[in-house]
Amino acid sequence: MRDQLQRIQRWAERRLPALTRYRRPESLPIELHRRRIYIVPSGFGIGFSVLLLVMLVGALNYANNAALLLTCLLGAASAASMLVAFRSLDGLRLSHIRAGHAVAGQAIELTLALDSSRLRNAIRVDLGGSSIAFAIDANTTAQVKLLLPTVQRGWQPLPRLRLWSSWPLGLFRAWSWLHPDQSVLVWPQPEVAGPSPHAPADDARHMRLHRGDELAALRDYRAGDPQRHIAWKASARHDHLLVKDFEQPQSRPQWQLDWRQLSALDNEARIARLARWLNEAQAQRCSYSLWLPGNEIASSSGPLHYARCMSALAQLP
Template sequence: MVALPQRAPAGPRQQLRRRFQAWARPRRPEALPVALDRHRIYVLPTRFGLFFALLLGVMGLGALNYNNNPALLLALLLAAAANASLLLAHLQLSGLQVVAIGAEPVAAGTPLELRLHARAAPGRERRGLRVDCGAATTTLSLSEGSGQASLLLPTTQRGWLDPGRLCISSIRPLGLARAWAYVWPQTLLLVYPAPEAHGPPLPPGGGSQAPVRLHPAGDDVHHLRAYRRGDPRRAIAWKPSARRGALLVREYEQPRGADVVLDWRQLSALAWEARIRRLARWVDEAEREGRRYRLQLPGQPALGPASGAQHRHACLRALALLPAAGER
């Protein structure tokens, strides 16, 4: 009951980049944390760096042609600075450690916020770090040796989202060279099914009557308790208060509605994915109304009856991981 991993949609440039990534390290998903070392950091000149190298070549040829020693010295000094920038760009990434990635599940069609946590040994200033994942890009700032970057990834379908390779790069300090490294986390992110936009209300309760809840405007008196500042005057029980010599307040009770049963079999008239979207909508609606609900899916034990964030996550996760219509 696991949906196939999905990838964020990529344009032609990202597709071409993925072809070249097949030769880069790492070549398979890896468990976190991951440390970036010299074996997986790549350095190449930028467009500005190529132009700068061409300019230095012209300067060097001109200085040799005209036997101009000051111009030749300047060209050599600039070449040494450019060579040093390659090393410094490499050191921006060397020793960086990607600790973890994570994201809160969202409904399909809603951007998913991927959070990347990184740290590095203190003592070396790292600036201009950039994180790319497909078409999404952001900056990574390290404060006191640790930092976090957030990326918004598009989601198109329910199930597991494979973020793929993450690229961490830098062009500091001079912008002449770009150093980058890939991280391929062995982590899948969950995407809930998109709820139905418009549909019928919740089905009537079919389970057992839920326990009562205290409510200041209920129907029956549940018990008397001591007065607390802010209690309404109409709730004060004056006769019992006079007998006890202390203010007492009535607590009322109001029964909750019966448990809602969300049964897959009752939606047999709908298509496979339409059933999933309607059940996802009913789960959210039951949570908003504070109702207890039970979800019954094919080939699985019933979930609930219960309510709350954990129960909602369990139900939406089960709906998200249902096989596709052609795979059941």
């Protein structure tokens, strides 16, 4: 059923480009304007107008002018709510989309930045099956977080997303399709289990994890220093706080992860294994370097380094 619907939709987009012209990818920022906001009565709106019709006929039949006035008021308010619904989308601007990190198969977190010059309530975003409602204050930017499911590693273009609102009364649905020309990078999924990376022999004795607890010197306290590093006894002898300065031991393992070592495996398996090794290295806080065809990353450590390596893996052909 759903497949059929999607086929019909694809056919419609092919045959009726005029209807779907805003569905082609376009670059950010995207500002909604009257030519791309559509509005139809919701199911509740249709039901409500039937009720209004019944009330109208009843009031006319019983020649009850007060009831007629009330019905007219309710009808006019409903009609006015259509304009309010339109206005709650008109002028809304999607300025940028920031993507988080996720491995293939997990949902990736997207942060949509939407700005508005006036207060808007009950704006909703649908993207890839998830939906979220939010409000924007006047002259502010709303950061809307959404989860997008991913399937495989690499650049994944964003699907079209829908901004819609049934504000204020739920009688009308105003919506607009946005198709940002942007892709998110999905990291490869690491293999579940496998051999450890081959460690150089001279590093073997350093494999024990070092906590870096060799005291080097005392220095003045700087904001942000952990409290447990304060040398209380030494500080008592001075008029300011002193902090124990630790030296990073040079005995941390050095991993050299190399694409070429895994020549026995096929491409994706290699990538999965390297990804797992990267994870392990990151978990053990050791430094590592990564060699990939056409991309050599020097040895380093830390989350930035990890992200760089994973992204490099993700972008392999």
